[in-house]
Amino acid sequence: MEGIEGKIKNLFVKLFDVRPDEVTKEANLNDDLGMDSTEMVELTVALEKEFKVKIKDGEITNEHSVGDVLRIVENKLNPVDLS
Numbered sequence: 001m002e003g004i005e006g007k008i009k010n011l012f013v014k015l016f017d018v019r020p021d022e023v024t025k026e027a028n029l030n031d032d033l034g035m036d037s038t039e040m041v042e043l044t045v046a047l048e049k050e051f052k053v054k055i056k057d058g059e060i061t062n063e064h065s066v067g068d069v070l071r072i073v074e075n076k077l078n079p080v081d082l083s
Helices: 004-016 037-051 066-077
Strands: none
Touching: 004 037, 004 066, 037 066
16 A cells, blocks of 8 residues: 555656656755646645645645655644644
8 A cells, every 4th residue: 555655756746747766755846846836736736635635825835845745744634632
């Protein structure tokens, strides 16, 4: 079974025409993967559909890394109860 990280990597490869080896946790969405604001929206929509989560506008920006995206999705799937 493919994990969250693998699914996210596949989304980047499929949607943004990047090589799998370019999609590392350290890769910056803008600087390393060349994503623009339109692609950020596309990524957000794809993540919401793939993982059935709600991501707020601006929660993922081009300043983030692939690792940040992974962390955001993981937090949405497994929210921490601070009560």
